Amino acid sequence: MSGPARPAPAPSPYDGRPCRLSPRVLLIDPIRTLPSLLLPLAGVLLAGGFSPRSFGWAAIGVAGAVVYAVVRWATFTYRVHGDRLELIRAFVGRSVRTIPLDRIRGVDVTASPLHRLLGLAVLKLDTGAGGDEQEGVLDAVTAGEAETLRGVLLARRAPGAGITTEAAARATAGVTGPPERLHARVPPSWLRYGPLSGAYLLTPFALVAGAAGFVLQWGEEFGLTGRTARRAAGWVWEHPTLLFAVVVLLVLAMPVAGGLTYAIFNWNFTLRSREGYLVAERGLLTRRAVSLERRRIRGYELADGLVERWAGVVRLWALVTGLGDSATRGQLLPVTPRVYAERVAAEVAGPVPGPLRAHPRPALRRRLFRAVAPWLVVAAVALALGWRVVAVAALVPAVLGVPLAFDRYRSLGHGYDGLRLSVRSGSLRRAQAVVERPALVGWRIRQTVFQRRSGLVTVVAGVGAGSGGYAAVDAGEDQGVAFAAEVTPDWITPFLARPPSSRPPAS
Template sequence: MLPSLFVPLVGVLFVGGFSPASFGWAAFGVVGTVVYSVVRWATFTYQIVGDRLELTRSLVSRSVRTIPLERVRGVDISTPPLHRLLGLSVLRIDTGARGGGEKQEGELNGVTAAEAERLKGVLLRRARAARAQAPEAVPEATAGERPAVQAVPGEAVPSMPSASSAAGQVHTAVPRKWLLYGPLSGAYLLTPFALAAGAVGLAFQWGEEFGFGRRAAWDLGKWLWTHPWLLVVAAVLLVLAMPFVGAVMYAVFNWDFTLRSRDGYLVAERGLINRRSVSLERRRVRGYEIVDAPAERFARVVRVWAIVTGLGDSQTRGQLLPVVPRQAALAVTAEAVGGFAAPLRPHPAAALRRRMFRAIAPWLFLTAVGAVTALTTGDWEWWAPAGLALLLAVLGVPLGLDRYRSLGHAYDGTRLSVRSGSLRRRQAVVERRAVVGWTLRQTWFQRQAGVLTV
């Protein structure tokens, strides 16, 4: 909890003018937080009782959260920087409830790294056994300690997994040189602008304390307006920094990415500062989704997410692969989930006409509106938006063609694959047993073109 106090404590010191009283209040806040955290830690226990996990808090009033083991979809372990220094970890239990928010899941914050790994193995084995109606022994522990597994009379104490079973089958360990592909996804390219915006916001928030008030900021803005070349230089520097800063941020989040199979789960581990381990139950993995952007297609690299039933926060927890070469991604998904070899069938020419119409017609309409307004009113300023709309209409031609080329579907007898999109092209590969129904939708325009949406 101490890192979250940094900004409030700095605020107290600034407001108090770094006086002895302000330091006293800051020290009081730190001591109070430490005492509260220690008491909260000492009054928290967790216990596996039969077919359920019980999380008990008794700080003021006693509360017990019960998680049925049969609902456990996965167990994630993360090690933030401060936790890593102290040899601690955060263990989260995914039950797939309400999108996977932390308030609906179990969390053990501040257990030892060894205890987190031990408890993860016990929970995953017990969850699988509970679904098979074969309960095992009952371990009990207090947060922050590694307890001995307590046996229940008449039941066997589960043995610890061997080193080979703990390692599992490694499907891929992403080479560090592939981290250079990260900026191609575009997700991290805007990092320099985000940092610059944060610095500006911080300056406005705390500027008064440093003698940089709103009046000074206004004067600086007017001065920059009279020297636009400085803004251009700053923008150019930020653009040049985009690939480098983006690559660094991407490497921080995906350092030493490893995907393996272990005890009936797909386990993805990644991260440099905050090392995270995510477990996906294999029997709930119904397929995968291959995603790429135009720059990634040019470099022939893709990203992969798992399609899992009952998974909360699938966009974050379901990632199977970061940006890797396409052939490597196909090989890994074929080994870990299942391959798909059938070629995609192209869509009819009517789909091409619809894609071109959607990409061009709206901008041509705006061009016509701007041109007519400029001619009828004599206000030539309308030609600027009309010209911009015309430029977007021209750019819509390759966009529409690419959207049509991306369309495709196929079925190989076991799995179904569909693909669409351009700026974010997505190809989903799902097992036949995952399809429980379908909807046929046909608008008036689709009926005239003789096509429909499934």
């Protein structure tokens, strides 16, 4: 029996009409190829002794890059044809890549400094295929055309995608729809939270490591031999004061670099609701707008590091089905105050279930043992061998591991409010996942030999979004089974010999 007829798609100026990328992209392509041409051109000039002939060959190489860019632009077209997008490349042969519009999970609009200078943007389609090679990219179209295309592609999807026929008609006709709802805007004053993130703090050392890697890989091209490197290392070793000063400068630069890196990636971060989608836009130099289909959002994750937790700030990600590169595309908020992040999360996906239920004391003993015992063994072996310095050094992380173990234990917890379940664990990176009940696809209850001796289990909720599974680590045996039975009684209760114990007191 056939279902109801699909409504005809709203007319679009792109229907069946082949379109080209903006010709202004020809000003960008040669510049982008310069880094790959730099070393070959330098080699040609050095080999030719900077003679007129060597400059001629270098000019031919640059001209070849320009011609290649022109040919690529002239032989590429795209068109929206009914319920699909076609990317057509016709040079020696003809290749047509077809992307069904109902496969499009989101559309990213990115503009680098060069693109912004020329009024261009890059359109990237997320089809949930799990790799960049399977996604469509239009590099580049005008900024206005990018916004129009995004509206057309998202609005022309199959019914049930969260977009109405009226919205499709507005998008294709260029008519402004209902006002957007602004969920979050990160003010410049919150740049001070950037240095609290470990990834941003290590930027100076990452730059030094990158420079060292470049020298090791390309040093010989510039006359830097192994002998030169050894002499330089020996000179630095003979001047420890200079080496110490460099290390101090790098450490002092960490908070500054952290704030700058935070600003570069998250400047003017905004989160809006627009026609069934959440649109997150951010970036100082390169602006990026990511669209997430709201009906595919299955929950969210709040994460914080040790220092971030002391400052009361967290990061927020959406758990989205079929989302590629979820670590960056799924970001709903950068480092922001926890109260603010929880308010935004409640608006877009529901409140945080709470309070969470504490896990039994054997979970604390396991964390104390794993944090302290290995270092005590190292210290004992070193002391037996007469290495007192090593023994004392091994005792330092053993002592520091005690408060870390207590913090890891306090982070454990799980909860369920009748609509959403939540699990939390971790210390150096503590993550709390909140998942909608309908998103669950199964449970996995595992128990190692050591957990069995302590009466503990790990309960993993299988979810078709995010990382695919979220665990209540080291819960009590009855507690873990009771949690699963509470969330999905029809799945678990038939397998129980007796009803699970009542829920433990909240932490």
